[in-house]
Amino acid sequence: xxxxxxxxxxxxxxxxxxIDVGMVVIDNNYAIQSWNGFMVHHSNIDAADAKDxxxxxLFPSIDQKWLVRKIDTVKTIENQAFITWEQKxxxxxxxxxxxxxxxxxxxxxxxxxxxxxxxxxxxxxxxLIIYDVTDAAANRIELQKLRAQLTS
Amino acid sequence: MTIPIIICDDSSFARKQMARALPANWDxxxxxxxxxxxxxxxxRKGLGDILFLxxxxxxxxxxxxxxxxxAEDLPTLTIVVSGDIQPEAHQxxxxxxxxxxxQKPTAKGKVLEILTNYGVVRPEDILQSQLLEDSASDLQxxxxxxxxxxxxxxxxxxxxxxxxxxxxxxxxGDLLARVLDVTVKLxxxxxxxxxxxxxxxxxxxxDEVSSISAVCQGFIGSGISGEALVLFYDSAAKELAGLMDxxxxxxxxxxxxxxxxxxxxxxxxxxxxxxxxxxxxFSQSHPELLGLHRSVAEIIHSEQRKWQEILAIEIxxxxxxYDIECDLIILITQQSLPIxxxxxxxxxxESII
Numbered sequence: 001x002x003x004x005x006x007x008x009x010x011x012x013x014x015x016x017x018x019i020d021v022g023m024v025v026i027d028n029n030y031a032i033q034s035w036n037g038f039m040v041h042h043s044n045i046d047a048a049d050a051k052d053x054x055x056x057x058l059f060p061s062i063d064q065k066w067l068v069r070k071i072d073t074v075k076t077i078e079n080q081a082f083i084t085w086e087q088k089x090x091x092x093x094x095x096x097x098x099x100x101x102x103x104x105x106x107x108x109x110x111x112x113x114x115x116x117x118x119x120x121x122x123x124x125x126x127x128l129i130i131y132d133v134t135d136a137a138a139n140r141i142e143l144q145k146l147r148a149q150l151t152s
Numbered sequence: 153m154t155i156p157i158i159i160c161d162d163s164s165f166a167r168k169q170m171a172r173a174l175p176a177n178w179d180x181x182x183x184x185x186x187x188x189x190x191x192x193x194x195x196r197k198g199l200g201d202i203l204f205l206x207x208x209x210x211x212x213x214x215x216x217x218x219x220x221x222x223a224e225d226l227p228t229l230t231i232v233v234s235g236d237i238q239p240e241a242h243q244x245x246x247x248x249x250x251x252x253x254x255q256k257p258t259a260k261g262k263v264l265e266i267l268t269n270y271g272v273v274r275p276e277d278i279l280q281s282q283l284l285e286d287s288a289s290d291l292q293x294x295x296x297x298x299x300x301x302x303x304x305x306x307x308x309x310x311x312x313x314x315x316x317x318x319x320x321x322x323x324x325g326d327l328l329a330r331v332l333d334v335t336v337k338l339x340x341x342x343x344x345x346x347x348x349x350x351x352x353x354x355x356x357x358x359d360e361v362s363s364i365s366a367v368c369q370g371f372i373g374s375g376i377s378g379e380a381l382v383l384f385y386d387s388a389a390k391e392l393a394g395l396m397d398x399x400x401x402x403x404x405x406x407x408x409x410x411x412x413x414x415x416x417x418x419x420x421x422x423x424x425x426x427x428x429x430x431x432x433x434f435s436q437s438h439p440e441l442l443g444l445h446r447s448v449a450e451i452i453h454s455e456q457r458k459w460q461e462i463l464a465i466e467i468x469x470x471x472x473x474y475d476i477e478c479d480l481i482i483l484i485t486q487q488s489l490p491i492x493x494x495x496x497x498x499x500x501x502e503s504i505i
Contacts, residue, residue: 020435041373041435097437098370099485100379100462101355135440 022092022109022130025116030055030068033125042094042107061093074113075123083111085137096134108137158183158200160191160217161233162209162340165315166256170204170233173258175273188212192220195228202272205250207234207241208318208340218248231266233258235322240335256319257429310343312496317341317465317482320425324480325469327421328414332395335472342466346483351462354381354481355442365407366442367415371423373434375491378463378484380423381442382415391474412439418469418480426482430495461486 016023017037025034035050043050045058056064074081083091085108094107110133116125157180161167167184174180183199185191189212194200203221207214214232221228232245235256242253252266267273318341325336355366367382392410393402402410416439427434465482484492 018435020437037433037435041433044375095372095377096370097372098368098379098440099377100351100483101368101381101442102370132437 020132022128022132024055024128024130026055026126026128028124030071032058038130039092042097043092059092062091067091070113071126074115074126078115078117078123080115081113083109083113085110085133089137091128092130097132102134102138103142104134104138106134107132108134153179155180155201156183156199157181157202157204158185158191158194158228159204160185160188160209160214161204161206162186163206163311163315163318165312166206166233166318169256169315170258173260173263175260175264175267178267178273188214188217188220191217192226195221195226198227200228203228203230204233204254205230207232207236207245208338210340215244215248218245218250222249229270229272235319236338237322237326238329238335240329256315256322310345312499313463313465313492314341314343316426316429316496316499317343317467319429320422321467321480323425324418324421324467327417328469331414331417332471334395334474337470337472339468339470342464344464344466346462346464351464351483354383365411367411367439368442369415369419369439370437371419371434373427374432376432376434376484376488378482378488380415380419381479381481381483382411382418383479383481384411384414385477391476395471395474395476408441411441414478415439415480418478422467422480422482430492430499432495463489463492 017040019036020038022038022042023034023036024032024039027033031052031054032050033052035045035047039045039050040047043058050058056062070081070083090106090109091111092107092109094109096102096104096107110131112129112131114127114129115123116127118124155178157174159167159170159182161170164186167186171182181199183194185194187209188205191200191203191205192212195203205214205217212220214234218230218232220226221230230250231252231254232250233254233256234241237255245253251270254262254266264273321338321341325338329336365384367384369380371378371380390402392414393406396410396413398406398410419436419439423434423436426432463484463486465484467480467482468477469480470477
């Protein structure tokens with residue numbers, strides 16, 4: 001690697017670890033290959049400890065059959081898939097970012113699953129991108145409650 | 153010859169840190185003082201050729217102590233040890249006759265460097281290693297003593313938190329002072345264990361008194377989570393706008409932006425100072441203006457929250473010469489406390505080495 005390559009890698013890594021979005025890469029056996037700062041902070045599992053561990057071993061609460069089916073589809077159609085909080089409030093059991101003044105206990109998540117092709121074009125890795133949508137979800141739920149009160 | 157020195161700080165955690173930052177085999181007898189008055193008494197008794205002096209203390213603070221030393225020409229060399237790192241504080245204590253300024257948390261090397269520079273420590277002051285072992289074991293005794301005392305209160309080391317908060321507060325204050333180009337008056341941070349009802353009261357005040365705005369920001373990392381609240385008193389808005397160079401009318405939008413910018417500076421600097429000392433790593437959520445999108449009453453009445461006890465660090469910043477005040481309140485969840493306590497014990501042990 002040339003000096004500038006390492007320089008680029010360095011700032012990209014800083015960004016990867018500081019972005020307020022969860023980024024996970026898993027291989028075909030659902031073993032974690034990459035685990036960014038957001039995931040470290042919210043799960044309290046170090047990137048080094050997560051490496052090569054099965055996603056389903058680390059988070060037994062994840063519905064394996066359900067997620068595997070989603071991921072298989074992504075690999076087959078080579079296109080992204082979405083999981084929204086309305087469908088499933090969360091995939092990773094994280095606490096709310098604001099544990100004290102918030103009205104909901106856990107972090108609502110929107111998730112995007114994207115296929116990562118290797119140099120040969122074969123899909124051998126999958127990335128999960130986790131968005132914290134707690135505020136939007138909590139507001140929507142409040143709004144629905146109010147609407148229900150008005151119409152009843 | 154044994155040199156009598158005084159370590160004056162209101163925090164016992166800080167006194168211990170300072171004692172441990174002294175050169176290892178320096179032959180001294182240490183007198184501890186928890187405020188300026190005690191230090192002055194000790195100097196008058198001839199117990200303090202050298203005084204290590206904190207600035208923010210109750211009863212008589214560091215500035216007042218320096219004034220008395222200067223006015224009465226008391227025989228002591230004063231080295232200020234403080235978390236207030238604003239240049240203005242440095243200048244003020246120099247003008248009051250302080251020899252030098254050490255930034256908290258005290259680094260051992262720095263203390264030796266200053267003492268050597270001023271010729272306070274000479275090679276002959278350093279004792280043989282045998283004697284050193286004796287004093288080291290003495291120090292060890294006082295440490296284990298203090299450790300017991302520290303954990304009396306609900307298992308929470310309030311005093312240690314206060315000192316760590318003190319250093320972090322100094323950094324946040326310094327940033328605020330630089331951004332606004334003013335002098336920020338630093339208080340003594342208050343560390344308390346709050347029951348949820350007390351927190352309700354704080355939050356309620358922000359809802360009922362329309363002149364208070366609150367910004368809150370969550371933080372999480374290394375198994376520790378909590379929230380930072382910044383409370384502003386609205387009378388300050390116009391003056392703040394002036395200080396932050398906002399031109400024209402202060403609209404609601406500008407006011408909101410200002411509050412969020414300022415609280416981000418305070419919260420960011422505080423958390424950075426806090427996490428660096430304890431070797432933690434936090435990520436912060438986006439700031440949110442409380443009560444803007446959701447009423448505070450709703451948050452308070454939410455039954456889902458199983459609030460137990462919360463560690464609260466309260467810091468009241470005020471800006472000299474302006475009518476501007478704001479409170480920074482750091483709330484840490486109960487489940488984070490065991491991890492934090494371990495980190496504090498480690499911090500204490502580390503400074504022995």
